[in-house]
Amino acid sequence: MSDTIISIQQATILFKAQQAFQNLNFHWEKGQNWAIIGDSGWELTAFIETLRGNTVLSDGHIDRPFSKSYVERKTAAGEVNSFRDLIAYVSQKYVFKNRSHIQNFYFQQRFNSSESEETASVREYLLEVIPKVEGPWNLENVAKLLRLEALLDKSLLKLSNGETRRLAIALGLMQQPKIYLLDQPMTGLDVKSREEFGEILKAISNAGVQVLLTTSGNEIPEGITHIAKVSKTGIANTWSRSEFQLENIEPLQSPSWDWQLLDSLLPKDRNKLDVEVIKLKDVTIKYGEKVILDRLNWKVKAGERWLLKGNNGAGKSTLLSLLIGENPQAYSQDFWLFGRKRGTGESIWDVKRPTGFVAPELSRYFPANQTCRKVILSGLFDTMGLFKKVSPEQEELANRWIKLFNLEPLQQTVIQRLSLEHQRWTLLARALIKQPKLLILDEASQGMDQIQRRLFKETVQQVCERSGITLIYVSHYAEDVPEVVDKVMELCR
Template sequence: MKSILLDIQQAQVFFKGKQAFQNLNFQWEEGQTWAIISESGWLQTAFLETIRGNTLIRKGKFQTHFAQAYVEEKSSQKEVHSFRDLIAYVSQKYEFRNKFNQQNFYFQQRFNSSESEETATVEQYLKEVEPKIQGAWTLQKVLDLLDLEKLRDESLLKLSNGETRRLALASGLMRQPSIFLMDHPTTGLDIQSRANFGKVLQSILDAGTQVLLTCNAQDVPEGVTHIAQLDYSGVSRIWKKDEFHQVEQHNLKKNWDWGLLQELVKDDKNESSESIIELKNVSISYQGKKILDQVNWSIEVGDKWQLKGANGSGKSTLISLIIGENPQSYSQDIWLFGRKRGTGESIWDVKRPTGFVAPELARFFPANQTCRKVILSGLFDTMGLFKKVSPEQESLAGKWMKLFELEEFADIPIQRLPLEQQRWTLLARALIKKPRLLILDEASQGLDESQRNLYKETVQKVCEFSGVTLIFVSHYPKDVPVAVDRVFQL
């Protein structure tokens, strides 16, 4: 008979002040590998945080049998301990810090090679992980498993979104966990890395680590043995993997007030006809490593492009040249909005016509920047609001918050917003100034299926209601709006 690792019975669970589950029942047996699906990403996170002991259980039972022997041993030795010592957790948030243990990076820093010294390398970072117990995972094993060997000496600041994700998984393994919890672990990974994830998962299981992860219904990886579906009552349904067929979306299709969106993005100004972007033989290197090699790209007014490429192929570097954040742009033949870079324009001249969204932007705002302030900061192209705004500007931000149902979050700092509201806040910030060029870099990353569909539809409507030029980056073909009809592959 297999032992029970974890048992939750008739639990009423509250997460961040809101009731998550009315009557949660869940039993995890040794040898079971679970995928937790739901139409709500918030519920998935609440479930993981319950297992981690970070929710309030008003009634019911929560028993961590997997840690019983460890807790008894540490108690007898009078050592400080917790069942959490045996758990590794990979969230969707970026949690790396610099060498001074402060998460005070600023967005442009990753493109200034001289400043990467403030940040640990991949190897240094992994060596600093201090497990509470001994285990089988060595530095070399995790580097090989997560395809990080070639990045061993790379600064954390230089990693792409997907590479950062793989590092987070490696860091979890270095904790030598008995239980490994993963919140949408394939988010941000390119197609090849997602295809390889099943092999990674199997290697983790073969080493004796028990795994539970959240994912979308269509992304259940190989190696999973059981699937549980969540709703606000608790676990609504359970399948064994061979009995599971993709769950239909039962939620009502949600839409915004498209009339209000049209009012907000419609631009009556006469557009000039010059090219939006001209890149001519652009080559970028960092410390002798070539990132971009002889790149040529021409973007005309109203074009809708998808920018594609594997993790680490240079997409972020290319975008940094376009949005004026990369100092190497001055040595390149780059034309933006009809003007060559380095001919006397200011950084604000470059930023003013461009709206930019990337999921990591949220972490670069100062701690006091609320949802409302972040949206308003888009009018000034600053990472936060630092000046008094007019009543008209306040009203405009109010309309965007109304459109994206952010009004109740207006005064909450962006870093404390739920991930879903973070994504809509950043989109509102990019659109509030009616940009001529909109760049969306994995902008809906981490949203659940219904929210990703809504995000795609919203971008589609923006394209229909305005003459905006679009660069759209996504590793998921189904996230690309139908308006996008051109592809640039790195």
């Protein structure tokens, strides 16, 4: 028994007031690194939260022998303690705060260099961690392992999605964990970073840290020794790494939406291809001495569907900030949107009105009182939240989008409390409710499980087939790109 880290026996688990698992049995032994797979992203998160002690155990037993000696020692010394002191966790909903420890950024701050002073640097943020135990990890070796050395003096607001993910993993290591739990840690990483993740995992394991992560069956990193598939009835199957074959997993059946309802919500001028939607001529963007975009040229005609590619940090987020009107450097560039040069008297709302935009981090920037319904309606006004009275016609329009994406039971739930998949559908409805001419999807299905990602891909395909919308699609996963996308712009660092 001394080699057992965590043992779950005959457990019935409740997560967020719903039954997640019945008859859950799981035994984690020293030397094992686990990948947990499953058909539901909600169930994967529920499993990790069970290991963390953040679910309700209504029946059965959970034992955590890994913490026994630590808890006994601290208790004997009269010190407050918990098994959680020895666990680090990387959630998909990681949030970074400003110097006042308040997460009150607004979206545009990411692209205003003068406002990045409100946020700690990567170095400062990592050094703020005060671990409960001693361990091998320090700023130098964590930064080297996660390729953060060149980013140490960079503001958190300036990090790309993938860089932010690497920082979240580094932050967990600075806690000196004995157990490291990661919920979908490779989400948002480019192909190169995903390939490197196995080496990162092995380095963490070699330092004596036991790792368990959730992932998809086709993305098991090196360093994993065992795989388990979870379902509502518990652990459906387990494999050693050498036994596991992707073919052993039953193919998933994707759900579908009411495509006729979608058709009725899309603009009817689906074949109207008139102007150049985007034209960039020798566009250069830099912060201080660091050049992000170097003399970039790009033309996008109405009705075209583009994949925007590039490694983490290649400048994709900066380019998109120009297109959605959030980057103040646009005014000094030879840059046209919908046939009009930026800086010729147009307002920010003129820029935003024809464009729908979805990115996973958007959900962080809505005020705390913004419900699913309010967020969707805010798309009509291009604001980060609903702050004005809407007409009965606008309310009915929101009703139809809510019905399309099966959000009726959740429409009064604030966006931060929605599951990641429901956040994504809410943001997509917000982008589409105003019938935009240009739709920009930046890793928009990030955090969804495999079934939901397939449905998201099919939804975008249907939107494009049923309208003349122009699409810019950003994804590090080739399997997530809709078939309608037939042009590629790749940024290189």
